[in-house]
Amino acid sequence: MEKPSQHALAIAFLNAAGVFEDPVAAARWWAVARDGAPQAFQPDPESPKPRFDAGLAAEMRALHEAALEAAGTGGAASQSAMAVMSSGLARGSLRLAGAPPSLVFSASDGPGAVLFPLAHAVATLLCAGNDRLRRCASPTCAVYFWDGTKNGSRRWCRLSCMERVRAPGRRLQR
Ligand SMILES: [Zn+2]
Numbered sequence: 108m109e110k111p112s113q114h115a116l117a118i119a120f121l122n123a124a125g126v127f128e129d130p131v132a133a134a135r136w137w138a139v140a141r142d143g144a145p146q147a148f149q150p151d152p153e154s155p156k157p158r159f160d161a162g163l164a165a166e167m168r169a170l171h172e173a174a175l176e177a178a179g180t181g182g183a184a185s186q187s188a189m190a191v192m193s194s195g196l197a198r199g200s201l202r203l204a205g206a207p208p209s210l211v212f213s214a215s216d217g218p219g220a221v222l223f224p225l226a227h228a229v230a231t232l233l234c235a236g237n238d239r240l241r242r243c244a245s246p247t248c249a250v251y252f253w254d255g256t257k258n259g260s261r262r263w264c265r266l267s268c269m270e271r272v273r274a275p276g277r278r279l280q281r
Pocket residue numbers: 243244245248249250263264265268
Protein backbone atom coordinates (compact mmCIF):
# COMPACT_ATOMS: atom_id res chain seq x y z
CA MET A 108 0.00 0.00 0.00
CA GLU A 109 1.04 3.61 -0.33
CA LYS A 110 2.65 5.57 2.45
CA PRO A 111 0.56 7.94 4.54
CA SER A 112 -0.17 11.08 2.58
CA GLN A 113 1.84 14.19 3.33
CA HIS A 114 -1.53 15.90 3.11
CA ALA A 115 -3.13 13.82 5.88
CA LEU A 116 -4.00 16.82 8.06
CA ALA A 117 -5.55 18.83 5.22
CA ILE A 118 -7.53 15.81 3.99
CA ALA A 119 -8.81 15.07 7.50
CA PHE A 120 -9.83 18.71 7.79
CA LEU A 121 -11.77 18.66 4.51
CA ASN A 122 -13.59 15.51 5.64
CA ALA A 123 -14.48 16.82 9.10
CA ALA A 124 -18.09 17.67 8.33
CA GLY A 125 -20.11 19.13 11.18
CA VAL A 126 -17.30 18.75 13.73
CA PHE A 127 -16.73 22.44 14.37
CA GLU A 128 -20.25 23.24 15.57
CA ASP A 129 -19.18 22.24 19.04
CA PRO A 130 -15.93 23.21 20.86
CA VAL A 131 -15.65 19.82 22.62
CA ALA A 132 -16.00 17.93 19.34
CA ALA A 133 -13.52 20.34 17.75
CA ALA A 134 -10.97 19.66 20.51
CA ARG A 135 -11.41 15.89 20.13
CA TRP A 136 -11.08 16.13 16.38
CA TRP A 137 -7.90 18.21 16.65
CA ALA A 138 -6.22 15.73 19.04
CA VAL A 139 -6.89 12.81 16.69
CA ALA A 140 -6.09 14.67 13.45
CA ARG A 141 -2.79 16.00 14.77
CA ASP A 142 -1.72 12.52 15.91
CA GLY A 143 -2.64 11.15 12.50
CA ALA A 144 -0.40 13.66 10.74
CA PRO A 145 3.10 13.17 12.17
CA GLN A 146 4.60 15.23 9.37
CA ALA A 147 2.64 18.33 10.40
CA PHE A 148 4.60 21.08 12.08
CA GLN A 149 5.31 20.77 15.75
CA PRO A 150 4.61 23.80 17.91
CA ASP A 151 7.39 25.67 19.62
CA PRO A 152 7.23 24.60 23.32
CA GLU A 153 6.98 28.29 24.24
CA SER A 154 3.99 28.73 21.93
CA PRO A 155 0.62 29.60 23.52
CA LYS A 156 -1.72 26.65 24.08
CA PRO A 157 -5.15 26.61 22.45
CA ARG A 158 -8.29 26.73 24.52
CA PHE A 159 -11.23 25.21 22.69
CA ASP A 160 -14.11 27.61 23.16
CA ALA A 161 -16.93 28.85 20.94
CA GLY A 162 -14.65 31.48 19.42
CA LEU A 163 -12.01 29.00 18.28
CA ALA A 164 -14.69 26.57 17.03
CA ALA A 165 -16.18 29.40 14.95
CA GLU A 166 -12.78 30.24 13.48
CA MET A 167 -12.19 26.57 12.63
CA ARG A 168 -15.62 26.47 10.99
CA ALA A 169 -14.84 29.52 8.86
CA LEU A 170 -11.51 28.04 7.81
CA HIS A 171 -13.20 24.71 7.07
CA GLU A 172 -15.80 26.37 4.83
CA ALA A 173 -13.09 28.30 2.99
CA ALA A 174 -11.04 25.12 2.50
CA LEU A 175 -14.07 23.21 1.17
CA GLU A 176 -14.83 26.04 -1.24
CA ALA A 177 -11.26 26.04 -2.51
CA ALA A 178 -11.19 22.24 -2.84
CA GLY A 179 -14.60 22.14 -4.55
CA THR A 180 -13.68 24.77 -7.12
CA GLY A 181 -10.30 23.32 -8.06
CA GLY A 182 -8.57 26.07 -6.13
CA ALA A 183 -10.55 28.90 -7.72
CA ALA A 184 -12.19 30.03 -4.49
CA SER A 185 -13.67 33.45 -3.83
CA GLN A 186 -11.47 36.24 -2.54
CA SER A 187 -13.15 36.05 0.85
CA ALA A 188 -12.35 32.33 1.16
CA MET A 189 -8.75 33.00 0.14
CA ALA A 190 -8.58 35.79 2.72
CA VAL A 191 -9.81 33.46 5.49
CA MET A 192 -7.09 30.93 4.64
CA SER A 193 -4.43 33.62 4.38
CA SER A 194 -5.40 35.08 7.73
CA GLY A 195 -4.94 31.60 9.21
CA LEU A 196 -1.39 31.62 7.84
CA ALA A 197 -0.81 34.93 9.59
CA ARG A 198 -1.60 33.35 12.98
CA GLY A 199 1.85 31.85 13.36
CA SER A 200 5.36 31.81 11.99
CA LEU A 201 7.88 29.13 11.12
CA ARG A 202 11.44 28.84 12.27
CA LEU A 203 14.23 26.28 12.27
CA ALA A 204 15.13 24.54 15.51
CA GLY A 205 17.63 21.86 16.51
CA ALA A 206 20.43 20.11 14.69
CA PRO A 207 19.73 18.66 12.23
CA PRO A 208 17.12 21.38 11.91
CA SER A 209 13.40 20.87 11.71
CA LEU A 210 10.61 23.37 11.18
CA VAL A 211 8.64 24.38 14.25
CA PHE A 212 5.96 27.00 14.45
CA SER A 213 5.18 29.68 16.98
CA ALA A 214 1.55 30.68 17.24
CA SER A 215 0.66 34.34 17.66
CA ASP A 216 -2.00 33.38 20.21
CA GLY A 217 -3.81 30.29 21.61
CA PRO A 218 -6.22 29.83 18.68
CA GLY A 219 -3.31 30.32 16.30
CA ALA A 220 -1.80 27.08 17.64
CA VAL A 221 -4.63 25.29 15.80
CA LEU A 222 -5.45 27.69 12.98
CA PHE A 223 -1.90 28.19 11.72
CA PRO A 224 -1.04 24.48 11.16
CA LEU A 225 -4.49 23.85 9.64
CA ALA A 226 -4.25 26.83 7.27
CA HIS A 227 -0.71 25.83 6.36
CA ALA A 228 -1.78 22.24 5.63
CA VAL A 229 -4.68 23.39 3.46
CA ALA A 230 -2.52 25.94 1.62
CA THR A 231 0.12 23.29 0.93
CA LEU A 232 -2.54 20.92 -0.40
CA LEU A 233 -4.05 23.57 -2.69
CA CYS A 234 -0.64 24.63 -3.99
CA ALA A 235 0.31 20.99 -4.66
CA GLY A 236 -2.26 20.90 -7.47
CA ASN A 237 -5.82 19.72 -7.44
CA ASP A 238 -5.31 16.94 -9.98
CA ARG A 239 -4.46 14.54 -7.13
CA LEU A 240 -7.16 15.67 -4.77
CA ARG A 241 -10.13 13.39 -5.37
CA ARG A 242 -13.45 12.37 -3.92
CA CYS A 243 -14.34 8.75 -3.34
CA ALA A 244 -16.23 7.25 -6.28
CA SER A 245 -18.69 5.57 -3.94
CA PRO A 246 -21.91 7.62 -4.21
CA THR A 247 -22.66 7.05 -0.54
CA CYS A 248 -19.22 8.16 0.60
CA ALA A 249 -17.67 11.01 -1.43
CA VAL A 250 -14.96 11.80 1.11
CA TYR A 251 -11.83 13.57 -0.04
CA PHE A 252 -8.56 11.69 -0.40
CA TRP A 253 -5.15 12.32 -1.91
CA ASP A 254 -4.28 10.03 -4.80
CA GLY A 255 -0.68 9.07 -4.15
CA THR A 256 -0.58 6.22 -6.69
CA LYS A 257 2.05 6.38 -9.42
CA ASN A 258 -0.42 6.50 -12.30
CA GLY A 259 -3.11 8.52 -10.52
CA SER A 260 -5.72 5.79 -10.84
CA ARG A 261 -7.13 5.60 -7.33
CA ARG A 262 -10.91 5.99 -7.18
CA TRP A 263 -11.88 4.91 -3.68
CA CYS A 264 -11.04 6.34 -0.29
CA ARG A 265 -10.69 2.84 1.17
CA LEU A 266 -11.06 -0.79 0.22
CA SER A 267 -14.51 -1.23 1.78
CA CYS A 268 -15.90 1.51 -0.50
CA MET A 269 -14.60 -0.29 -3.57
CA GLU A 270 -16.01 -3.61 -2.37
CA ARG A 271 -19.40 -2.10 -1.55
CA VAL A 272 -19.79 -0.55 -5.00
CA ARG A 273 -18.50 -3.61 -6.84
CA ALA A 274 -20.51 -6.16 -4.88
CA PRO A 275 -22.74 -8.32 -7.11
CA GLY A 276 -26.30 -7.09 -7.37
CA ARG A 277 -25.47 -3.67 -5.99
CA ARG A 278 -23.55 -2.43 -8.95
CA LEU A 279 -26.47 -0.41 -10.35
CA GLN A 280 -27.48 1.03 -7.02
CA ARG A 281 -26.71 4.71 -6.78
ZN1 LIG B 1 -15.18 6.11 0.27
